[in-house]
Amino acid sequence: MTRDIHVETDRSFSPEAYAELMAAVHRDETSRYPGATLRAALQAYHFVAHVRSEAGVLVGYLCAFSDGVFATFVGELVVQTRARGGGIGAALLESIESVWPGVPVYALGFRDTRAFFERQGYCEPPCPLDVLTKLDTWPEGDAITLDASEG
DSSP: OOOOOOEEOSOOSOHHHHHHHHHHHHTSOGGGSOHHHHHHHHHHOSEEEEEEOTTSOEEEEEEEEEOSSSOEEEEEEEEOGGGTTSSHHHHHHHHHHHHSTTSOEEEOOOGGGHHHHHHTTOOOOSSOOOOOOSOOSOOSTTOOOOOTTTO
């Protein structure tokens, strides 16, 4: 029996639930994700969507930035390992595509997620992009804060 996937487009989950999802996916400790850092990250994105299991556990999460005209950037798309293959990731992507229809969506996936994005209709842009980063580590502890006037 296939269950209906209900995507919520709000922030009605706790930073702790998000930390548990990230720890489960990345096979590490929730302590790696300090509360203040998670709160800042969750508030920084224009768009947040999530899916819960029938038991209410956070099993899928997507966040994105968009200018609403030229580009939408997926910040993260995370689906709990044991929940993969059931359409949660696809439903989360559809939720962002429906908010800004016709706006190109850029997903910076890891190599092992490329096939998933291709199955959803994503492809390399006509002019290939390089991904560059200047910050290669996160500050330790609760060092990141975000004031509303900064975001």
